[in-house]
Amino acid sequence: KSNIGHAQAAAGVLGVIKMVLALRHETLPKTLHAQQPSPHVDWEKSGLVLLQEARPWPRREGHVRRAGISGFGISGTNAHLILEEAPARDIPTAAPVPPGLPLLLSGRSPEALREQAGHWAGWLETSSLEWDAVLRTAALHRSHFEHRAALLVPAEGAVAALRALSQESAHPSVLVGQARLLERSVFLFPGQGSQWPGMGRALLDESPVFSRRARECEQALRPYLDWSLEAVLRGDPEAPSLERVEVVQPALFAMGVSLAALWESLGIRPSALVGHSQGEIAAAVVSGALSLADGARVVAVCSKLLGQLIQSGEAQISGPGGMAQIELPASHSAHMEPILAELEQALGVLRSGPTRLPMVSTVTGREVAEGELDGAYWYRNL
Numbered sequence: 001k002s003n004i005g006h007a008q009a010a011a012g013v014l015g016v017i018k019m020v021l022a023l024r025h026e027t028l029p030k031t032l033h034a035q036q037p038s039p040h041v042d043w044e045k046s047g048l049v050l051l052q053e054a055r056p057w058p059r060r061e062g063h064v065r066r067a068g069i070s071g072f073g074i075s076g077t078n079a080h081l082i083l084e085e086a087p088a089r090d091i092p093t094a095a096p097v098p099p100g101l102p103l104l105l106s107g108r109s110p111e112a113l114r115e116q117a118g119h120w121a122g123w124l125e126t127s128s129l130e131w132d133a134v135l136r137t138a139a140l141h142r143s144h145f146e147h148r149a150a151l152l153v154p155a156e157g158a159v160a161a162l163r164a165l166s167q168e169s170a171h172p173s174v175l176v177g178q179a180r181l182l183e184r185s186v187f188l189f190p191g192q193g194s195q196w197p198g199m200g201r202a203l204l205d206e207s208p209v210f211s212r213r214a215r216e217c218e219q220a221l222r223p224y225l226d227w228s229l230e231a232v233l234r235g236d237p238e239a240p241s242l243e244r245v246e247v248v249q250p251a252l253f254a255m256g257v258s259l260a261a262l263w264e265s266l267g268i269r270p271s272a273l274v275g276h277s278q279g280e281i282a283a284a285v286v287s288g289a290l291s292l293a294d295g296a297r298v299v300a301v302c303s304k305l306l307g308q309l310i311q312s313g314e315a316q317i318s319g320p321g322g323m324a325q326i327e328l329p330a331s332h333s334a335h336m337e338p339i340l341a342e343l344e345q346a347l348g349v350l351r352s353g354p355t356r357l358p359m360v361s362t363v364t365g366r367e368v369a370e371g372e373l374d375g376a377y378w379y380r381n382l
Helices: 010-025 110-126 132-139 155-166 200-207 208-224 229-234 244-267 279-287 292-312 334-347 375-381
Strands: 068-072 076-084 101-108 148-150 174-178 185-188 272-275
Touching: 010 068, 010 076, 101 110, 110 148, 110 155, 132 155, 132 174, 132 334, 148 155, 155 174, 155 375, 185 244, 185 279, 200 208, 200 229, 200 244, 208 229, 208 244, 208 292, 229 244, 229 279, 244 279, 279 375, 292 334, 292 375, 334 375
Parallel strands: 185 272
Antiparallel strands: 068 076, 101 148, 148 174
């Protein structure tokens, strides 16, 4: 009451707000307008003190600050609430935006898009917000309409580019177009053939999300590899060759899992997942059907056995006789059969759980069911 007077039904909640602020600022506020304590209270024996000045109320290790708030309503309702401070914790900060990302704007019409550009230009002229936060807000926390613009500019060039867009003037760093709004998207994870030396170097250097997930992949693969995954993704001279199947498949697995994490961090969440050949292993991890540890085990075991199978092959010439035409599936022939028992033994028990995102199998042509991705499935995938 000494702060705000009689607040009627809001008096209790305002007392709570005041005490929460006291906890937050580590300060006991003074009691206003109470220079003369009431003579009807025996202050010396009560142990109570009216605060004539604000006092520090610091946190102390091993102690918890608590406060009691009483409400005595004129209607007869009495309440007492005890507040206790929450444990101190670090506030997570948003990951920095990778360099080279555009500022994204959109509108329902070309006129609305230009108007948006003008508003953003005026706001940025006086804003002190960090450029990373501006890019992240525009990309992740704004509606995306069909008329769009992408501005590939640094912070110091943004206002000029936005002014040019708002005035329909040409600017070399502004791209304008009309998008077809898609409600759903699908992530497709490729198999071998999509690799190139140094394919992960730029993202490892520029994307915290990608590099963090790639490190998790390397940790999961470490029990099975005797080479550095990061060195392979960077294309370092001492890294083993991507021509080796036991190298390229784990590398592509890590690329697929890490790229999916990057896309999802940018607000692009797929409605379904599909994997081609060994790309199904990464798809299974991203879908949630396999844990990262189990996915790493599958790709490491399969690629190692395939590498051994390739080395054990030989050519036979039977002579100049005639040739019969026999149709065989090229990607999975009888030559795979010798590794079936070893594959199932090496994989052991796989815990194939429910998916958080639907995954369509290229082995069965159906959506993957819980418990389906066992050792026998991955043999059929080879």
